[in-house]
Amino acid sequence: MFDRIPAQTLRLLILLAVFAGVVLFFAAVIDGYLNARLFNRISTSVAIIALIATGQAFVVLTRNIDLSVGSVVGCVAYFVGGLLALWPGMPPLAVALLAVLIGAGFGAVNGFLVARFGLPSIIVTLATLAIFRSILVQSSDGASITTDSLPAWVPGFAQANAFTLGELQLRWMVVVTLVVVLAAHLFLTRLRAGRRFFAIGSNPDAARFAGIDAARTVFLAFVISGALAGLAGFMFLSRFGNITVVAGLGFELKSVGAVVVGGVNIFGGSGNVIGVLVGAALIDLIDTSLVRWELVSEFWREAVLGLLILAAVVADALLSRRLMARRRRAAAGAAAAAPAIGEGRT
Amino acid sequence: MSERGLAGRLRAQLASWEGFLLLVVVLLVALNAVATPYFLTVQNQINLFQLSIEKIIVALVMTFVIINGEIDLSVASVMGLAACAFGWLFQQGMPAGLAVAVVLGIGILCGAFNAFFVVAVGLPSLVVTLATLIAFRGMARILVEDRGIGGFPDWFNRLGQQPLVGPFPMALLVFAVLAAVAFFVLQRTAFGRRVYFIGLSREVAAFSGVDVGRVKAAVFVASGLVAALAGLLYAARVGSVRGDVALGFELDIITIVLLGGVSIFGGVGTVTGTLLSILIVLNLRNGMALANITGHIQTGVLGVLLILSVMVPTIRGWAARLFGGGEAVR
Numbered sequence: 001m002f003d004r005i006p007a008q009t010l011r012l013l014i015l016l017a018v019f020a021g022v023v024l025f026f027a028a029v030i031d032g033y034l035n036a037r038l039f040n041r042i043s044t045s046v047a048i049i050a051l052i053a054t055g056q057a058f059v060v061l062t063r064n065i066d067l068s069v070g071s072v073v074g075c076v077a078y079f080v081g082g083l084l085a086l087w088p089g090m091p092p093l094a095v096a097l098l099a100v101l102i103g104a105g106f107g108a109v110n111g112f113l114v115a116r117f118g119l120p121s122i123i124v125t126l127a128t129l130a131i132f133r134s135i136l137v138q139s140s141d142g143a144s145i146t147t148d149s150l151p152a153w154v155p156g157f158a159q160a161n162a163f164t165l166g167e168l169q170l171r172w173m174v175v176v177t178l179v180v181v182l183a184a185h186l187f188l189t190r191l192r193a194g195r196r197f198f199a200i201g202s203n204p205d206a207a208r209f210a211g212i213d214a215a216r217t218v219f220l221a222f223v224i225s226g227a228l229a230g231l232a233g234f235m236f237l238s239r240f241g242n243i244t245v246v247a248g249l250g251f252e253l254k255s256v257g258a259v260v261v262g263g264v265n266i267f268g269g270s271g272n273v274i275g276v277l278v279g280a281a282l283i284d285l286i287d288t289s290l291v292r293w294e295l296v297s298e299f300w301r302e303a304v305l306g307l308l309i310l311a312a313v314v315a316d317a318l319l320s321r322r323l324m325a326r327r328r329r330a331a332a333g334a335a336a337a338a339p340a341i342g343e344g345r346t
Numbered sequence: 347m348s349e350r351g352l353a354g355r356l357r358a359q360l361a362s363w364e365g366f367l368l369l370v371v372v373l374l375v376a377l378n379a380v381a382t383p384y385f386l387t388v389q390n391q392i393n394l395f396q397l398s399i400e401k402i403i404v405a406l407v408m409t410f411v412i413i414n415g416e417i418d419l420s421v422a423s424v425m426g427l428a429a430c431a432f433g434w435l436f437q438q439g440m441p442a443g444l445a446v447a448v449v450l451g452i453g454i455l456c457g458a459f460n461a462f463f464v465v466a467v468g469l470p471s472l473v474v475t476l477a478t479l480i481a482f483r484g485m486a487r488i489l490v491e492d493r494g495i496g497g498f499p500d501w502f503n504r505l506g507q508q509p510l511v512g513p514f515p516m517a518l519l520v521f522a523v524l525a526a527v528a529f530f531v532l533q534r535t536a537f538g539r540r541v542y543f544i545g546l547s548r549e550v551a552a553f554s555g556v557d558v559g560r561v562k563a564a565v566f567v568a569s570g571l572v573a574a575l576a577g578l579l580y581a582a583r584v585g586s587v588r589g590d591v592a593l594g595f596e597l598d599i600i601t602i603v604l605l606g607g608v609s610i611f612g613g614v615g616t617v618t619g620t621l622l623s624i625l626i627v628l629n630l631r632n633g634m635a636l637a638n639i640t641g642h643i644q645t646g647v648l649g650v651l652l653i654l655s656v657m658v659p660t661i662r663g664w665a666a667r668l669f670g671g672g673e674a675v676r
Contacts, residue, residue: 129597
């Protein structure tokens with residue numbers, strides 16, 4: 001019966017089952033675990049990481065990787081914070097747009113180096129991770145952005161609710177992220193321009209023969225990744241207010257983790273941003289919940305996170321191999337039963 | 347050997363990446379020596395090596411990993427875990443000598459853990475070692491939490507901090523021995539040829555009867571062992587350990603190796619290239635420190651260098667077009 005369900009949907013269902021299992025597990029071992037505060041806290045921090053991970057997914061789909069996103073988040077949070085301190089009167093929408101544009105600019109640097117010169121993305125973004133961070137350190141001169149220097153609406157945005165249902169609060173930040181993820185999902189699955197990302201990732205040569213401009217698509221993927229990291233940088237500024245030169249450090253690993261746990265193939269060509277959203281939520285859920293579990297100390301978070309990513313990748317690899325083998329057997333069986341029809345396929 | 351043959355070979359050597367690196371090294375040493383008279387003293391050179399000794403030791407084994415067509419992002423976390431495990435074991439009352447042996451065993455286990463998922467399960471090493479980068483670091487933090495552990499025995503600290511033979515501290519001697527071993531194994535043994543062969547084409551190597559899995563496993567285990575050794579050297583040099591020991595070192599280590607001409611796609615590179623690259627990075631950092639350029643910016647400059655180093659074929663192409671004809675592009 002599982003053969004009827006597309007592999008991507010099956011993956012998503014399994015991921016959701018794991019998510020539910022983890023919630024039940026923590027609900028069983030932690031007193032008063034299931035409450036509105038848990039939802040409010042996790043949804044706000046997922047909003048930031050899910051944005052970055054969605055951008056990362058575009059890049060990974062094209063068989064690349066963007067390790068510079070953490071530095072982009074830090075740079076954008078810092079620069080936008082600095083600009084707001086200089087001109088507090090900037091309209092909010094313009095500020096958000098500015099953050100997206102600065103991020104897209106960083107992404108364009110990565111995209112240009114990777115797509116134009118055909119350099120390996122892991123090296124380019126490893127280098128820009130360091131370069132962008134050093135730009136931040138150089139221009140900040142060690143000074144920090146503080147909440148006091150920001151207009152009141154900036155920290156206010158992180159607290160603002162779109163709707164509340166009893167104790168449950170859905171912050172505007174979360175709504176923005178959900179809209180972005182949904183838009184990315186529709187773009188990737190429904191539009192021709194979106195399918196190109198999959199084509200490049202699953203078979204670059206075939207995609208080129210089909211007339212797809214590989215360089216342009218890869219460039220675009222990095223720009224999208226930078227732009228979403230920029231938007232995340234603005235949210236980061238809004239949520240934390242105090243920004244130092246280490247802001248966003250380590251987000252590259254978390255975002256790659258969310259992408260991989262969310263079922264995007266690290267070799268490109270397959271994946272789903274809804275899965276990435278669930279992956280980001282799962283990672284954050286475990287991260288936040290372990291702190292409250294009395295049996296382990298908060299210092300267990302990283303070890304568990306690393307092993308979780310590994311487990312997700314192993315499960316994914318085994319599952320897709322089994323699916324492939326079963327389908328091949330089914331196809332072979334059909335071919336044997338009806339040689340006249342089966343001959344055309346291999 | 348004829349005169350022309352020798353000159354031709356010399357020219358070929360200089361035109362190679364190693365030759366270019368050598369030129370850069372000479373240039374940097376000259377600039378540093380002009381900038382300060384203290385630069386060329388033996389003590390300054392030793393200090394220079396000593397400050398980055400853990401990174402450059404791991405760069406040697408990373409050369410094998412990347413030529414083999416894989417990557418090991420977890421080395422810095424293994425270093426951190428090794429240092430913290432040593433501190434923890436010592437604190438629990440284990441004699442330091444025994445703890446050193448146990449920690450080296452932990453390094454081997456870490457490498458074998460990576461190898462299992464890459465070789466037996468068949469996952470990409472980028473993903474596996476990304477996960478273990480987080481996991482091994484997490485284990486280090488479980489062991490020491492947010493404390494620092496110090497007060498190691500005198501002999502242990504002395505080995506890390508004081509000269510052992512003449513003016514040379516133990517870590518530098520370890521580096522020299524490992525560099526010689528790395529050069530011999532990679533450049534002169536059948537195992538070394540297999541490392542290249544697998545990096546060039548895993549399939550062809552497998553069909554030619556090379557036991558791909560065994561070579562890859564050996565390389566990952568060596569990586570874990572050497573990283574653990576580097577972690578111990580760090581603990582001895584600094585005299586105490588914390589959860590963030592060697593945090594982020596993997597970037598510097600990989601930068602050194604790639605700058606040395608090792609291809610990220612595998613199959614290409616030499617230990618000589620890595621050694622020259624080590625000299626460049628150390629001299630560059632020394633020069634930048636003299637010019638009052640701080641750590642983060644130094645890393646940024648290395649990032650620019652890293653991009654330039656992978657763009658070399660492209661730059662050569664531009665030069666060839668600009669000067670019309672000339673040397674053919676590689």
